[in-house]
Every structure is written in structure tokens, then in C-alpha cells.
Amino acid sequence: MLRQAVEAQGVCVELNARSAAIAGADAVTGLRLADGRVLPADIIVMACGVRPSSQLARAAGLAVDRGVVVDDGLATSDPDIFAIGECAEHRGTCYGIVAPAYEQARVLARRLAGEDARYEGSTVATNLKVSGVFVFSAGDIGPGGEDIVLADAGLGLYRRLVVRDGRLAGAVLYGDTADGPFYLDLITNRTPIADMRADLAFGPPVREAA
Ligand SMILES: Cc1cc2nc3c(=O)[nH]c(=O)nc-3n(C[C@H](O)[C@H](O)[C@H](O)COP(=O)(O)OP(=O)(O)OC[C@H]3O[C@@H](n4cnc5c(N)ncnc54)[C@H](O)[C@@H]3O)c2cc1C
Structure with a gap:
């Protein structure tokens, strides 16, 4: 769904493509992939994370x-x-x-101030800020948990909640991300979700109205 939405905006998506070299003698002409293909380019932007000045x-x-x-x-x-x-x-x-x-x-x-406070790491939430495409992701969304999935391709809605040890470990929302902060709270506070699991995928508004 995300790929289709991004491609509809004119962005070409290449998944599982490993970059091998920047092509061009005096100026960039493209990006050579490990499989031998060359994607033509006038400019290459690399997203390579954080590197502290240490x-x-x-x-x-x-x-x-x-x-x-x-x-x-x-x-x-x-x-x-x-x-x-x-x-x-x-x-x-x-x-x-x-x-x-x-x-x-x-x-x-x-x-x-003298307290015995400890920092045990942060649960990081990511919001994709591409116009017209709403994506939210937080916590551990890797394999190995129990997935609760709600999907409606017709409405362009998808959400996957990952449960581990009776708690929400991670969440991915696509289309409607308004419930993101609700899920982030559950993940951060390690709230047991057994009593809310049946309608957890519908977020807080439906649960409160029920
Ligand atoms: C383009 C851009 C967009 C971003 N957008 C977002 C966003 O939307 N949401 C978000 O949450 N985060 C965003 N970030 C990240 C966010 O800005 C950083 O996580 C945050 O600023 C880190 O804070 P900091 O205090 O650790 O470091 P900094 O804000 O980098 O502050 C470090 C300070 O230390 C100073 N310094 C460095 N070396 C020395 C020295 N030797 N002596 C004295 N002073 C020194 C620097 O000049 C600087 O003022 C963005 C970052 C960038 C670059």
C-alpha cells in the first residue's frame, strides 16, 4: 500500500536494491546497483543516519x-x-x-538532584511526513511476536500491532495514524493489554465509546 501511494506521487521505489557505486567521471550520472543495473541520476542524496562529533x-x-x-x-x-x-x-x-x-x-x-533515576532507553516513534501518505511506526515490529492485523485496502488503511509477553511491543499504522500516540503510550509504559486485546486494533475512541 505504501509503495503504491509513493509511486502514485512519481517516486520510483527499488526494494532489496544494494548500491555498489556512483557512476560518472566528472559528475554523477547514475547509481550502479550490485545486480549491475544503473539508475540514471543528476544528484544522489544519501540517508546515512547519525554520526556524533566525538x-x-x-x-x-x-x-x-x-x-x-x-x-x-x-x-x-x-x-x-x-x-x-x-x-x-x-x-x-x-x-x-x-x-x-x-x-x-x-x-x-x-x-x-540526588535521586536514583535510571535511563533504560527510549521507544522511538517515526512519522513519515510525505504529503498525503501517513505512516507511523513505533517499538519492536520485528518477527517473533503475535501480530494483530487490521487491513482495508479499499480505504487505504492498515495497522499491525505486535504483542509480546502480554504487552504491546510495537505498532505500524498506515493511512490513519491518529491513534499513534495511544499505542506509543502502551508500548512505553509496558501496559498489560489482556483486558483490551479484543478491540485493541480499533484504538481508544471505539473502546471508550463501547
Ligand atoms: C535537518 C534536521 C532536521 C531534523 N528534524 C527533526 C525532527 O523533525 N524531529 C526531531 O525530533 N529531531 C529532528 N532532528 C534532530 C534533532 O535536531 C537532534 O536530535 C537534536 O538537535 C539533538 O540535540 P543535541 O542537544 O543532542 O545536539 P545539538 O542540537 O546538535 O546540539 C549540540 C550543540 O553543541 C555544540 N557543540 C558541538 N561541539 C562543541 C564544542 N566542542 N564546544 C562547544 N559546543 C559544541 C553545537 O554547536 C550545538 O549547538 C533534525 C536534525 C536535522 C539536522
């Missing part, structure tokens, strides 16, 4: 991997130095949006 931390002798490595107390390898935000790497993850940075800031503020 020279200062490295020069100071702090442990740096992808980012400045911090523990659950947001302390670096020097217990008197803390790191939060995009430069920090917590449990192997460098976050690239502001919400985790705010959560880290709250935890660190409480720790600096």
Missing part, C-alpha cells in the same frame, strides 16, 4: 564507540562526566531525534 570526548580519553558511551546513569567512562543527546551512545544506540534527548535530560536532572 573528537572532543575521544581526546579527553572517554570511551567512544559510535558515540560517547554512557551507562544507565548517563555517566561516561569517567563517572564525573555525563553525556546526553545525539552525542551519547546508550546500550549501543545513538538516537537521532529530540524525544530521547529530553528523556535523558529528565533522568540526568533527577540524578544530579
Whole structure:
């Protein structure tokens, strides 16, 4: 459904295509794929994630991997130095949006005030902001859970909820993403969903009206 909607806007989608080289001698002329095909191009835009600027931390002798490595107390390898935000790497993850940075800031503020607060990672929600195509994704949507799927191709609606150990672990919404924050709350708070499972796929408004 997403592919059809994006292609209807004139965007060509190549799935399972591994880029091998940029073609062109003096200027880019295309992108060569691993299967030998060349996609013609005047410009190539690469989305390659977050790369923290960590020279200062490295020069100071702090442990740096992808980012400045911090523990659950947001302390670096020097217990008197803390790191939060995009430069920090917590449990192997460098976050690239502001919400985790705010959560880290709250935890660190409480720790600096003497509380035993701990940061255990953030559940990241992604909203696709392509005009006319609404997609929301949050949590762990990989295989291995129990899927609750609601799909209506005619209306352009799809939602998949992933349940693990009686809790909502992840959610993908396509078409109507208004219930995204509701599902994100359930995921973040690890709310048991046994008593709401029967109509969970319909989101909060139907459940409250029932
Ligand atoms: C184009 C763009 C669009 C984005 N859109 C979104 C969005 O829609 N939603 C979202 O959630 N996030 C978005 N982000 C990501 C968001 O901006 C970052 O996650 C957030 O700014 C990270 O905050 P931070 O405080 O960790 O780092 P930064 O905001 O990068 O702040 C770090 C600061 O440290 C300063 N600094 C660096 N080195 C030194 C030094 N040696 N000495 C002193 N100061 C130094 C820098 O100048 C900078 O001011 C976007 C980012 C970009 C680039």
C-alpha cells in the first residue's frame, strides 16, 4: 500500500536494491546497483543516519564507540562526566531525534538532584511526513511476536500491532495514524493489554465509546 501511494506521487521505489557505486567521471550520472543495473541520476542524496562529533570526548580519553558511551546513569567512562543527546551512545544506540534527548535530560536532572533515576532507553516513534501518505511506526515490529492485523485496502488503511509477553511491543499504522500516540503510550509504559486485546486494533475512541 505504501509503495503504491509513493509511486502514485512519481517516486520510483527499488526494494532489496544494494548500491555498489556512483557512476560518472566528472559528475554523477547514475547509481550502479550490485545486480549491475544503473539508475540514471543528476544528484544522489544519501540517508546515512547519525554520526556524533566525538573528537572532543575521544581526546579527553572517554570511551567512544559510535558515540560517547554512557551507562544507565548517563555517566561516561569517567563517572564525573555525563553525556546526553545525539552525542551519547546508550546500550549501543545513538538516537537521532529530540524525544530521547529530553528523556535523558529528565533522568540526568533527577540524578544530579540526588535521586536514583535510571535511563533504560527510549521507544522511538517515526512519522513519515510525505504529503498525503501517513505512516507511523513505533517499538519492536520485528518477527517473533503475535501480530494483530487490521487491513482495508479499499480505504487505504492498515495497522499491525505486535504483542509480546502480554504487552504491546510495537505498532505500524498506515493511512490513519491518529491513534499513534495511544499505542506509543502502551508500548512505553509496558501496559498489560489482556483486558483490551479484543478491540485493541480499533484504538481508544471505539473502546471508550463501547
Ligand atoms: C535537518 C534536521 C532536521 C531534523 N528534524 C527533526 C525532527 O523533525 N524531529 C526531531 O525530533 N529531531 C529532528 N532532528 C534532530 C534533532 O535536531 C537532534 O536530535 C537534536 O538537535 C539533538 O540535540 P543535541 O542537544 O543532542 O545536539 P545539538 O542540537 O546538535 O546540539 C549540540 C550543540 O553543541 C555544540 N557543540 C558541538 N561541539 C562543541 C564544542 N566542542 N564546544 C562547544 N559546543 C559544541 C553545537 O554547536 C550545538 O549547538 C533534525 C536534525 C536535522 C539536522
